[in-house]
Amino acid sequence: MALDYHKCAEEIYSHLGGKENIISAAHCATRLRLVIADNSKIDAKALEEVEGVKGMFNSNGQLQLIIGTGTVNKVYDEFLAITGLTAASKEEVKAAAAAKQPLPKRMLKSLGDVFVPILPAIVASGLLMGVVEALGKAIPNFAETDWYAFLDMISNTAFAYLPVLVAISAARVFGGNLFLGAVVGLAMIHSNLINAWAVSGMDAAEIPRWHLLFFNVKTVGYQGHVIPVVIAVWFMCMVEKWLHKHVPEVIDLFVTPITTVFITTFLTFTIIGPIFSTAESYILTFAQWLITVGFGVGSLLMGGLYPVTVVMGLHHMYNVIEAGMLAGDGGINTWMPIATAANFAQFGACLAVGIKTKNAKTRSVAIPSALSAALGITEPAIFGVNLRYMKPFVCGIIGGAIGAMVSAWMHIGASAYGVTGIPGYLTINDPLKYTIILLISGGVAFILTTIVYKEEEKDAGASKKEETADLPKPENVVISCSAGEIVAPVVGKVVAQADIPDETFAAGVLGEGVGIEPEYGVVYAPYDGVISSVAESKHAIGITGPNDMELLIHVGVDTVSMNGDGFNCLVSEDEEVKKGQKLMEFDKAKIAAAGHPDVVVVLLTNSDDYEDVKLG
């Protein structure tokens, strides 16, 4: 009997805890996918009992009801009609599910996602820049040479144009056009604007302004800024996506980019810019007052606050403080030891991550970033490592605060400004005390980080790959038929086909086979054969064997949505493989983190062609 779609939808709805509890709904080939506000309000038991619902589970923050091919779309239509919800794409449902993570966590993740791809550029530049600047200070003659000029330019390119790198990467993360992102980034540091670093030496009245509508915009660039650029590009991507949806296709290519760039840059300069420059001058006034607070308490706070202002991009004006200190009679720059303590503590924290991590990739980023931070260039360490894991950043703040307080007690200072960290020895008035500050700030941060930084499972997981060579290989035959025997491609407990947690696989639509709950993340060739296909998202392999047996090895359920993250396919299409050869490595922890079952589905897709197929 055909299913009563309306009744089915109505019953599902009645068990979901009211309309307010349903954030969005979508469907895929077999399932109704719902994002629920409060899972405790739904009646899970009753839902499973509804006629037409073949199963349900929670995954990725979605409640998924298995309804079936050809039926789910009709139930879905009824469901929309009953609830008055509008159709959501699967993407939107996923986004809504992601939105259930707390906001600060999501923002940090986005910032990390933006920064990680550009790390190679800024880590290299940071190191080179630190060395070149130090040499320039140490050997005054060197600073006069053409080599110095050349090296100085090359090494600071990535930093001078950092907003462009950030903008492009952010456009990719937020799903906008990379080139429009680049334009927004470039506009923010256009050569017609005054360099943000130069502003600290100018009177406010000297800065040219634009009068746009009722806005009064300072023509200052965003050199060295990160957060405003990320915000601007995030906004740009929203605008661009909205326009793509609403502008008729014929004029889309013409209207959308120009409108996107105009709206974004206009709002950036009129709203985001002033917010940050106002905040910057407040910070400056505050910082100037703060360091006068006695007993080192002010310095303590400033040392802790310093890296936060670097993250916010509000640190451009500090040169004013340093210049002011030096301008007085016999003045010494007591700001520099504070900045050094803050920076060197980030070095300590980053170094601790680099040493403690078991993940080769994290280490390869953390060690050079730490070195760069020791030379006073902290961006790679802060954005690339410490802030991503948060705890090292906080440990760095504590180390910096303590180091800054000690520096105030010891009354040391510098005779110039512009360098911190190791190169600071060149300008400091008391190298011995300076060493103590470096040891305290870096040491405290290092020790604290070593104690509190724990590798998340998925980070450590990547390093397991190195050990896979020693793992046992599977030997049990899981499928046999008139064409031959198929050995299990992974080590693990065999489960019956009907128990595979996916309706399509379980029903044998793709052929007969079994599921295997993998012990280790390695897939081996079950027979001598040829790789007939590798899924785009690396989670499934097809392999043709003796007597034309076509075997599909599908790792996990729904893992296509991971887009290859966590899967390392070692073979390519048409490649000949030998029985027992390693075909793929996968990360069980990542699959679990993504909320999918990791059962490996092994199906003889042309089982109809053979007789006497035996499973298990």
Next chain:
Amino acid sequence: MKEFNYTINDPNGIHARPAGVLVKEVKGFESAITVWKGDASCDMKKLMKLMGMGIKQGDTITIKVEGPDEDAAAEAVKKAFEENF
């Protein structure tokens, strides 16, 4: 011969499981059914080949059906695409 175009809406494209659903739909027909993406083509009855095409969201593919039951087959294929992709 019957021929029609279809643009894939499903964000995951034609990957293993839905490819299986498609293959199942067409296996019963006698007609030759081929899927074209640009210059590449494959027999729609062969799961591995269909998966190997790597058809993604936004791709427009052409389906060609030829044989004694082409009308019914084309209808079924169209319906399968509309319901699943």
